[in-house]
Amino acid sequence: MNIKGERPVEKNPLHLPVLLNEVIQYLAPRPNQNFIDATVGGGGHAERILELTAPQGILLGFDLDPQALVIAEQRLEKFKERVKLFQANFTEIKEIIYGKSEIHKFNGFLLDLGISSYQLGSESRGFSFQTAGLLDMRFGPTVNNLTAAVILNEWPEGKIKKIFQDFGEERYSQEIAKEITTARKKEKFHNTKQLVEIIESVYQNKPKPHKIHPATKIFQALRIAVNGELDNLRKVLPQALELLQPKGRLAAISFHSLEDRIVKQFFQREAKDCLCPPEFPVCRCGHQKQLRILTKKVIKPSREEIKQNYRARSAKLRAAEKLSN
Numbered sequence: 001m002n003i004k005g006e007r008p009v010e011k012n013p014l015h016l017p018v019l020l021n022e023v024i025q026y027l028a029p030r031p032n033q034n035f036i037d038a039t040v041g042g043g044g045h046a047e048r049i050l051e052l053t054a055p056q057g058i059l060l061g062f063d064l065d066p067q068a069l070v071i072a073e074q075r076l077e078k079f080k081e082r083v084k085l086f087q088a089n090f091t092e093i094k095e096i097i098y099g100k101s102e103i104h105k106f107n108g109f110l111l112d113l114g115i116s117s118y119q120l121g122s123e124s125r126g127f128s129f130q131t132a133g134l135l136d137m138r139f140g141p142t143v144n145n146l147t148a149a150v151i152l153n154e155w156p157e158g159k160i161k162k163i164f165q166d167f168g169e170e171r172y173s174q175e176i177a178k179e180i181t182t183a184r185k186k187e188k189f190h191n192t193k194q195l196v197e198i199i200e201s202v203y204q205n206k207p208k209p210h211k212i213h214p215a216t217k218i219f220q221a222l223r224i225a226v227n228g229e230l231d232n233l234r235k236v237l238p239q240a241l242e243l244l245q246p247k248g249r250l251a252a253i254s255f256h257s258l259e260d261r262i263v264k265q266f267f268q269r270e271a272k273d274c275l276c277p278p279e280f281p282v283c284r285c286g287h288q289k290q291l292r293i294l295t296k297k298v299i300k301p302s303r304e305e306i307k308q309n310y311r312a313r314s315a316k317l318r319a320a321e322k323l324s325n
């Protein structure tokens with residue numbers, strides 16, 4: 001299938017770490033410092049951090065995806081006992097670290113959200129609308145029993161429409177949800193191709209979205225719903241802050257505006273002292289700022305990086321430093 005605005009998905013592609021130089025610039029790893037990579041994936045960012053924190057810096061890496069951890073393990077093997085990998089949801093990171101690690105405060109914390117090229121290229125995962133994959137879309141087998149197929153085959157029309165609207169900001173959420181619930185009466189959804197055909201049929205006589213395939217937003221919405229991505233992000237950010245030592249740095253790369261908004265608002269909130277409404281004459285909340293924002297404007301990949309790594313095109317990086325109050 002040749003889809004305008006999208007590059008062909010390679011099988012087993014190499015995952016190039018996104019905004020690598022910028023992440024390193026903001027996290028500023030130095031010899032013997034300790035880091036958390038909460039989304040270690042194929043270990044690209046982790047590898048560079050470990051090189052720069054030699055000879056004794058420790059990196060704890062987390063991922064929900066056991067296949068990603070196998071790749072990370074091979075790539076990071078050379079760092080021996082300086083790396084510890086955990087198959088877990090980053091929403092449980094504080095509990096795992098307090099329970100299993102001797103180090104409880106870190107110099108840096110990285111979140112590189114979304115999916116890797118390995119996951120996108122795997123047909124059995126169903127993340128890509130460019131191949132006829134299974135409708136799974138879970139980051140890992142332990143997430144829950146909710147898959148994209150369950151949503152499409154079992155959820156009521158109104159609930160499907162709502163996720164397309166809320167998580168995909170899809171203009172034709174209503175029509176697409178209606179077509180899905182009509183189509184499934186004849187045949188259940190088994191693969192991504194069936195879904196792409198429905199979306200393309202709804203868009204047939206409508207203006208197409210600019211630069212992206214019409215299925216992009218629906219696939220994004222399903223993935224966010226299946227993995228509870230926005231809630232996960234809301235849960236991990238305060239834990240990241242707690243796990244940083246003073247002057248420790250937090251960097252977050254997001255791939256769509258919904259995630260970026262959560263990161264931006266968290267940073268803004270934690271960079272302010274009082275959060276009381278302006279009409280309160282004195283502060284009642286007692287909130288104290290804990291962060292200094294390092295990226296006044298969101299950081300985006302250069303044209304050069306996008307040329308070399310098309311997946312980087314929608315990446316947005318924000319970084320902040322923990323204050324020493």
Ligand SMILES: C[S@@+](CC[C@H](N)C(=O)[O-])C[C@H]1O[C@@H](n2cnc3c(N)ncnc32)[C@H](O)[C@@H]1O
Binds near residue numbers: 068115116
């Ligand atoms: C963009 S990739 C990370 C790539 C990595 N930085 C590299 O350089 O290879 C994002 C990874 O985060 C993982 N992930 C997404 N949500 C997660 C969560 N809630 N807990 C743990 N891992 C998660 C995905 O499985 C995926 O492997």
